[in-house]
Amino acid sequence: MTIAQNAASIPTTTAPDRLRPVRIWLYVMAALVLGMVVVGGITRLTESGLSITSWKPISGIIPPLSDADWQAEFDAYKTIPQYEVLNSWMTLDNFKGIFFWEYLHRLIGRLLGFAFLAPFAVFLLQRRLPRRLAWPLFGLFVLGGFQGLLGWWMVTSGLTQLTSVSQYRLAAHLCAASLLFMALVFVPRWLKPGALSGTVTSRHMWSAGLLLALIFIQIGAGAFVAGLDAGMGYNTWPLMDGSIIPNGLAVIDPWWRNLFENALTVQFVHRCIAYLVVLYLGLLIWRQSRTEGFLGVHGWLTRLGLLVLVQVALGIATLLNFVPLSLAIGHQAMAFMLAGAAVAYLADMVRNRQNLDAVS
Structure with missing residues (x-):
């Protein structure tokens, strides 16, 4: 059953007042996805996407804090073809510049997960979300998590043989982001009362x-x-x-x-x-x-x-x-x-x- 079919069964007498915070929340989520796409584009155009060569969903929130941490990240980057073929001229300071954009891109992705789950849990506790609407919305969270997996899958394509990521995986990553964005726009717009x-x-x-x-x-x-x-x-x-x-x-x-x-x-x-x-x-x-x-x-x-x-x-x-x-x-x-x-x-x-x- 689709989100539209599910929401058709929501009583119209209570939906306008109780679902307004849900609509605002989903619009904010859509704006965050758009922001992540913009940062992702900057990451791509500045050739920053391969600067972080590991995927640590939890510990990766903390950036390098010491000179030793920075040197370890730089040494890991030196092992991939992009550095060896294109960027062997780089110093540690140059590396910090490209590291910033990839780190910010991943940080916004983590923020998206938190910004979705926390309000979602609150809305469930408030019984603001009918069950038939809650499950499809949780599906959007799963789609967002899948987008993160696609991002790492994309990055891995450039760690061993290529000097940049695979265009096929880049397209999959961007298309998944666009589907998530469109869903986050469609649902609140469709939930708006009246016609x-x-x-x-x-x-x-x-x-x-x-x-x-x-x-x-x-x-x-x-x-x-x-x-x-x-x-x-x-x-x-x-x-x-x-x-x-x-x-x-x-x-x-x-x-x-x-x-x-x-x-x-x-x-x-x-x-x-x-x-x-x-x-x-x-x-x-x-x-x-x-x-x-x-x-x-x-x-x-x-x-x-x-x-x-x-x-x-x-x-x-x-x-x-x-x-x-x-x-x-x-x-x-x-x-x-x-x-x-x-x-x-x-x-x-x-x-x-x-x-x-x-x-x-």
């Missing part, structure tokens, strides 16, 4: 679901771009390597590996998905403008249109300027905000339909 005006049909919901799926796929495609440093090449737009469709898209055999391992193809696919999102969202906006307009629940379409334009501008600027840290992080954060807006649109439509079903 917005506007006609909602199955076609509207399927259309919004497809838009969300495209955004999710694009986030995954962006992870492959980051994993291969594909944005560092072909820094022109709208042409790519002098052409709309560049040569060399299928030089790796079998052909499907080009989608994930050929930097040229990976960047080209990322561009094409962006064009598809823009065209598809434009179609949804045009279609809605010809019916009842953008009042009520469908007001999300105009907000999504604005966010997509900002995201496209950020993506082009990031590419043309050879991936500066500020623009790249803004581009990644905006992708999650766009996904969050699409989720909120879908949640409002679900809530709308449920209220109509309850009345009928």
